[in-house]
Amino acid sequence: MTDSDPATSERPASETTPEQTRRETPGGGVRPTADSIEPAAPAEFGLVQAWWGGGKGKTTAALGMAFRAAGHGYRVHVLQFLKGGADSVEGVRGEYNAIAAVPGISYENTGHYGWHGLLDGSDDDEHLAKARGALARAEEILSGAADADLTEPLDLDGDLTDGVHLLVLDEVLYAVDQGLLDESDILDLLEQKPDSLELVLTGSHTEPTYLLDSADLVTEVRKVKHPFDRGVRARKGTEY
Known part of the structure; x- marks a missing residue:
């Protein structure tokens, strides 16, 4: 007292x-007074994180880490699989506007309109092509990171092939669930990851047991209750 x-x-x-x-x-x-964002290098990056489960918040958690890293001056990229849009979600999500306003963080959306397997009129073959294209893009970014010195600061506006400190592959685990990618595709990505790159994987309502030996952090986001179950659709500012 x-x-x-x-x-x-x-x-x-x-x-x-x-x-x-x-x-x-x-x-x-x-x-605390906020510092200006200047190029810097993380001292302890290099882990693999996987966020999965039936609850809301997997992408939100990954974006929170992405913004936190960018705030320290680290180079960050968010590569989104599957999120090509739907009639319940606007094309420009809030995170895109926020990312555009913060130095050092960038994004790409490689999804096809609709959602694979939901009979929503979208072309499943196009979903497959987009997912494979996103995988190739992820491999390209990892290759660039492998050639870079990630223990040093990177140009915050630099090309992705010049290296990133943190890479978020959003919904990539859902792409595996949907049969658009194979488990071996993900394990191959982990083999390609340079030691100093932090890699974050999100998605999947099914536990990615194939990652348990390779990932350093595996978190299940469990749904207890969700407004979607009573017909509440995605809301601007919370879900997109």
């Missing part, structure tokens, strides 16, 4: 000033 200011402790809560309230919170109400 800590000593308090007698004048403050005797004053009714209704008379406590905002400044006194801030002072008495953990941390004293201090907000």
Whole structure:
């Protein structure tokens, strides 16, 4: 128990000033000043993360890490599989606008309109072609990273083939679930990953057991309750 200011402790809560309230919170109400974003290199990157499960938040978690890394001046890229759009989602998602405003982070969407296997009028062969094309793009980015010195800062506006510190392959695990990619395709990507690159894989409602020996972090995002189950469609600002 800590000593308090007698004048403050005797004053009714209704008379406590905002400044006194801030002072008495953990941390004293201090907000750290943000630094400008300058090119830097991570000291401890190099792990493989996999985020899967039937709950909402896999992409959200990956994007949170991507923005956090970019905020430290690391070069980051988000490569999205399958998310080509749907009638419930606008073409430009909120993360695209935010990514465009932050130095060092970039994105590509390689999906085909609709969702593979849902009989929504989209062409399943086109989904397959797009997924294979995204896989080839991922291999190209990994090849560039392998040739770069990831222990050094990278140009925040540099070409992806010049290296990235963190690569997010969003929904790539769903592409495996849908039969558009093979488990061996993912394991081959992990073999190609340079030691200092942090690689994040998301997607799949089915546990990617084939990754358990290779990934350093495997997190299940479990659904307890979801508004979609009562007919609430994707909402702007939360789901896209």
